[in-house]
Every structure is written in C-alpha cells, then in structure tokens.
Amino acid sequence: MSRIAARLLTLWAGLAYGLLFAPIVVIVLFSFNLPSGRFNLIWQGFTLENWLHPFRDRALTDAFLTSLSLALAASLIATVLGGLMAIGLSRSQGRAHGAIELLLVLPLTSPEIVLAASLLNLFVQINLPRGFGTLVLAHSLFCLSFAALTMKARLGGVDWSLEAAAQDLGATPLRTFGQITLPLLAPGLLAAFLLSFSLSLDDYIISAFTAGQVIVFPLYIAGAFQREISPQIHVMATMVLLVSIGLLGLGLGSKDGE
Amino acid sequence: MIAGFERPSQGTIRLEGVDVTATPPHRRNVNTVFQHYALFPHLSVWDNVAFGPRSRRLAEPEVRRQVGEILERVRLSELAARRPGQLSGGQQQRAALARALVNQPAALLLDEPLSALDPGLRSTLQEELKRIQRECGISFLIVTHDQEEALALSDRLAVMNAGRIEQIGPPRQVYDAPSSSFVARFIGRANLLAGGDGRSQLLLRPEQLRLQADPLPSDPAEQAVRARVTAVTFQGPSLLVELDAADGSPLVVRLNRWDAMASVRSGESLWVVWQTAAAHRLTV
Structure with a gap:
C-alpha cells in the first residue's frame, strides 16, 4: 500500500472512532457544565459544583439506587441459576439437550418488545401487581440466557478430572466443591454476573412494560427530557462509565498477568 | 475401579485384606497419579501437595512437616511456591507424585505416568520413579501401553487383553516364557x-536369531530355515531385518550393528539360524 493510502486509512479510522466516542465525550464534558436553565444541553461555563453534589437531584438518585439494587438482585439470580444450568448441560448428554439450548437462545434472538409485551400480559393475567418484584422477575429472565450461555462457553475449558483428583485425595464432595469446583468456575461466574449486571442496568423496553409505578434509571432519564435534564444525570452516567472502564482494565490486567 | 470412581458389575476389590468395593474414592486409602496429572491450576505446588493432608484434617504443623519432607524427596522444594502452569512436564509429574505419596496410601495408581513426556525425559523419570518407590516402600500400580516401560519399571507385570489378565509374573518370565501367543506378540517382537x-x-525373539549365507554346519544344537530378506531397518545400535521364510511365514531378526551380516540387502536369500534349546514352546 502506498503511503498516501495508509494515511487516508488512518484518517478514516480516526473519523470512525471519533464519531463512535464523541457522544460519550460530550456526556463527560457536560458533567462539568454550569447550566443556566433546567436543561443541561448548552455549554455555559466550567464548574466542579455538579461533582461535589452528585446526589442533589433526589428523584434521580432514587431511580439510580433502584436500578442498582434491581441489577444486583437480577444478576445474582441469573448467575446462580444460569451457572447451574450450564454445569448441568455440560455434564449430561440427555436428549433434552438441544431443546434446552434452543430455549436458552430464544430470548436473545426474539425482539425485546415481544418478551416485554408477553411478560406484561402474563403479569396482568395472573393478577400480579407490577412493581419491583415483577422487575426482578423480568430482568432475571432475560439475564438468565446471557448468564447461562456465558458460563457454558467458559466451561468448555474446565478440566473435570480435577474434581476426581480432589476426591482421590480424600476431599469430601462439599470440600471438593468449595476448594476446587468453585474456584474453577469463578472467572465464568464473574463474567456472567458482570454481563447480567450491565444488561439489567441499561434495560429500557422490558422495564417500561413491567415496572408499574417504580422508576428505574433509564426510565427516569427518558422522562427527564420532558421535565428537566440536570447535570447530575451526566455525573452519574460518567460514574457508570468510569466503573466500566475500571472493570475492563482490571480484566485486561489479570489476563496479562497469567 | 481401584480408585473407586467406577463400580465393578461383579466381584470384590480388597485392599490390605479389607473389602472396599462400596467405599467412595475419598474414603479409600488409595491415591492416583492421573494421566495428565490433574494438578490444581489455582494452587501453588505446596498447596497442591498439602491438599490431601488438609482433607484429612491434620494439624497445620504436621501438614507442613509432611509436605516439606515429600517435596524434598521428589526434589521440588525450591519450586514449592510456583503454580503448576509454571513447571516443566517432568516437574509437574513429580509434583503429582508428591501430592499422591504424601498421603502414604496402601497403593498408588499411576495412569500412564510418563506418556505425556518426551522420550528423553521419560527414561530419566523411569529411574526417578523406581528410586522414589524403593524409598517409600509403597506398592505402585502402573498402567501403561509402552511395553518397554512396563518391562523396565515393574517387579510384577500383568498383561491384560479385553479386560482379562492373560499373564502375570516377573518381567523376564513374561518376556521369555509367555503363556499365550497374544502375550508373546504384545510384549516385544515375536517370531x-x-x-x-x-x-x-x-517362540523366538528377534535377538535369538542370526543370519548366515551358507547352509547349516552340522551342529546338532542348531536349526535353520531358508528365507528371503524383505526389508532392513536401521535403528542405531541395531538393525531390524524382516524376511519371508520358504513356507511364507514372516520372520524378524535383530542384528548387532557390527554383525558380519549387517550389510545385508533387501531381496537376498539367506539362512536364519537359532539354538534349538532357546525356543520357547507355546501350546495353542
């Protein structure tokens, strides 16, 4: 390739990445803005005020905390159940194998709106009042598929003869599970948990259908465009971004260490 | 079945006179060196070896003493803090051995313990294995597909065919006086x-035969057949000569590299000679 072509390619790649990350940069930038009205959309001046009082917006903070506890509950349930499913699937060669895997993939491939509408339909039919409980149920459900499939992929590389070795060395089944099986599964469980957590945290469609009167973070932000966009929204979004980058860095770092 | 992971469909397994047929693996006084060692990747060598004693709830000072002693014996003391992934194949093998031996089992099972190693290392570790066995005084039960390894390592050798023991005895006896043609063919080359x-x-082993160009001199202690050379394989210290006897049956002769007939070529017709007394008679 000629030098000019190489430069053009670099420029093109730069543009693509720029476009991809520009909105995120704007979010971070506007967390330092000093807005004049109720809408933090036009740059006025630099301030640290928003970062000093990140929880000033009461309703926003409530929505954020609700989302965090929802994500925690749903990903715990999904990780435990999904992990058990994956272990069961990887160790047995039953005839139901294919059917179960199909059922696992189905929620991922079908449009989210279908799942959301049918869940709402179901909750109404069985007369289950919508609220935090139905949110946890719905989120656990769609996270379960991701968690189980993530675990299943990780289990491919697990050497089950290590369990036999532990038993051979006199470990009871309980000790074998605690000392050997669980540490072997830990990376997969962590991956499944983090994936479930982030999926639950930013889910809008399913939450909108199953939340009832409860307001979670994405619902609040969507609603904010009609009332008020406080700079605290940008602060919290930046916090979430920082946590994500931190976790990513941690993951890459531990991979380098091996 | 001896380790307890499989149940026999019939019969009993006795360990030091006690019936252990229904005893689960973690309560059997038998330990195993697995084919690919199955060392715990998330634990150090030291913690791998300490796993057994800790499972038996020994006091920590006693665990330290036993683990230190066995690591000394397999010469891994310096590498105790390493993870299994940071060890060479031979070191992993010794770590697996230490992890099993530290429990002082009534018997140690070794499932093809050297098959994962390259040939050069294998013979060194054969010696090492014998030394450790002598020092510990524990019975080793070794499963192998490598006939030479079986002959080199064992005090008693059992040849199994389709789940049944064909013959059991000292290696020399199994090699020199096999009880069936299966055993004769399985251990070493057989004519x-x-x-x-x-x-x-x-039965005549390839090294019991020799080649000569002239017909048999009148020595009553020897016999000979005429045969044609079909292939000559150079194997370093020896040559393997394959022939077809006059009646069509194949023969194989091992010659010393400096044998007078070592320059034999494929297609030549020769006499294959042996001492009549050397042949071992197998009843069919």
Whole structure:
C-alpha cells in the first residue's frame, strides 16, 4: 500500500472512532457544565459544583439506587441459576439437550418488545401487581440466557478430572466443591454476573412494560427530557462509565498477568 | 475401579485384606497419579501437595512437616511456591507424585505416568520413579501401553487383553516364557513358528536369531530355515531385518550393528539360524 493510502486509512479510522466516542465525550464534558436553565444541553461555563453534589437531584438518585439494587438482585439470580444450568448441560448428554439450548437462545434472538409485551400480559393475567418484584422477575429472565450461555462457553475449558483428583485425595464432595469446583468456575461466574449486571442496568423496553409505578434509571432519564435534564444525570452516567472502564482494565490486567 | 470412581458389575476389590468395593474414592486409602496429572491450576505446588493432608484434617504443623519432607524427596522444594502452569512436564509429574505419596496410601495408581513426556525425559523419570518407590516402600500400580516401560519399571507385570489378565509374573518370565501367543506378540517382537506337532508354536525373539549365507554346519544344537530378506531397518545400535521364510511365514531378526551380516540387502536369500534349546514352546 502506498503511503498516501495508509494515511487516508488512518484518517478514516480516526473519523470512525471519533464519531463512535464523541457522544460519550460530550456526556463527560457536560458533567462539568454550569447550566443556566433546567436543561443541561448548552455549554455555559466550567464548574466542579455538579461533582461535589452528585446526589442533589433526589428523584434521580432514587431511580439510580433502584436500578442498582434491581441489577444486583437480577444478576445474582441469573448467575446462580444460569451457572447451574450450564454445569448441568455440560455434564449430561440427555436428549433434552438441544431443546434446552434452543430455549436458552430464544430470548436473545426474539425482539425485546415481544418478551416485554408477553411478560406484561402474563403479569396482568395472573393478577400480579407490577412493581419491583415483577422487575426482578423480568430482568432475571432475560439475564438468565446471557448468564447461562456465558458460563457454558467458559466451561468448555474446565478440566473435570480435577474434581476426581480432589476426591482421590480424600476431599469430601462439599470440600471438593468449595476448594476446587468453585474456584474453577469463578472467572465464568464473574463474567456472567458482570454481563447480567450491565444488561439489567441499561434495560429500557422490558422495564417500561413491567415496572408499574417504580422508576428505574433509564426510565427516569427518558422522562427527564420532558421535565428537566440536570447535570447530575451526566455525573452519574460518567460514574457508570468510569466503573466500566475500571472493570475492563482490571480484566485486561489479570489476563496479562497469567 | 481401584480408585473407586467406577463400580465393578461383579466381584470384590480388597485392599490390605479389607473389602472396599462400596467405599467412595475419598474414603479409600488409595491415591492416583492421573494421566495428565490433574494438578490444581489455582494452587501453588505446596498447596497442591498439602491438599490431601488438609482433607484429612491434620494439624497445620504436621501438614507442613509432611509436605516439606515429600517435596524434598521428589526434589521440588525450591519450586514449592510456583503454580503448576509454571513447571516443566517432568516437574509437574513429580509434583503429582508428591501430592499422591504424601498421603502414604496402601497403593498408588499411576495412569500412564510418563506418556505425556518426551522420550528423553521419560527414561530419566523411569529411574526417578523406581528410586522414589524403593524409598517409600509403597506398592505402585502402573498402567501403561509402552511395553518397554512396563518391562523396565515393574517387579510384577500383568498383561491384560479385553479386560482379562492373560499373564502375570516377573518381567523376564513374561518376556521369555509367555503363556499365550497374544502375550508373546504384545510384549516385544515375536517370531512364531509351527511347532511340528500341529498343536504348539515355537517362540523366538528377534535377538535369538542370526543370519548366515551358507547352509547349516552340522551342529546338532542348531536349526535353520531358508528365507528371503524383505526389508532392513536401521535403528542405531541395531538393525531390524524382516524376511519371508520358504513356507511364507514372516520372520524378524535383530542384528548387532557390527554383525558380519549387517550389510545385508533387501531381496537376498539367506539362512536364519537359532539354538534349538532357546525356543520357547507355546501350546495353542
């Protein structure tokens, strides 16, 4: 390739990445803005005020905390159940194998709106009042598929003869599970948990259908465009971004260490 | 089945006179060195070896003493803090051995312990294995597909065929006086000739045969057949000569590299000679 072509390619790649990350940069930038009205959309001046009082917006903070506890509950349930499913699937060669895997993939491939509408339909039919409980149920459900499939992929590389070795060395089944099986599964469980957590945290469609009167973070932000966009929204979004980058860095770092 | 992971469909397994057929693996006084070692990747060598004693709830000072001692014996003391992934194949093998031996089992099972190693290392570790066995005084039960390894390592050798023991005895006896043609062919190379009475075969090992160009001199202690060379394989210290006897049966002769006949070529017709007394008679 000629030098000019190489430069053009670099420029093109730069543009693509720029476009991809520009909105995120704007979010971070506007967390330092000093807005004049109720809408933090036009740059006025630099301030640290928003970062000093990140929880000033009461309703926003409530929505954020609700989302965090929802994500925690749903990903715990999904990780435990999904992990058990994956272990069961990887160790047995039953005839139901294919059917179960199909059922696992189905929620991922079908449009989210279908799942959301049918869940709402179901909750109404069985007369289950919508609220935090139905949110946890719905989120656990769609996270379960991701968690189980993530675990299943990780289990491919697990050497089950290590369990036999532990038993051979006199470990009871309980000790074998605690000392050997669980540490072997830990990376997969962590991956499944983090994936479930982030999926639950930013889910809008399913939450909108199953939340009832409860307001979670994405619902609040969507609603904010009609009332008020406080700079605290940008602060919290930046916090979430920082946590994500931190976790990513941690993951890459531990991979380098091996 | 000996380790307890499989149940026999019939019969009993006795360990030091006690029936352990229904005893689960973690309560059997037997330990195993697995084919690919199955060392715990998330634990150090030290913690791998300490796993057994800790499972038996020994006091920590006692665990330290036993683990230190066995690591000394397999010469891994310096590498105790390493993870299994940071060890060479031979070191992993020794770590697996230490992890099993530290429990002082009534018997140690080794499932093809050297098959994962390259050939050069294998012979060194064969010696190492024998030394450790002598020092510990624990019975080693070794499963292998490598006949030479079986002959080199064992005090007693059992040849199994389709789940049944064909013969059991000292390695020299199994090699020199096999009880069946299966054993004769399985351990080493074998020439099986018709015994003359229709009911027996004569076994001659390739190194018991020699080649000569002239017909047999009148030595009554020797016998000979005429055969044509079909292939010559150079194997370093020796040559392997394959021939077809006059009656069509294949023969194989091992010659010393400096044998007078070492320059033999494929297609030549020669005499294959042996001491009549050297042949082992197998009843069919």
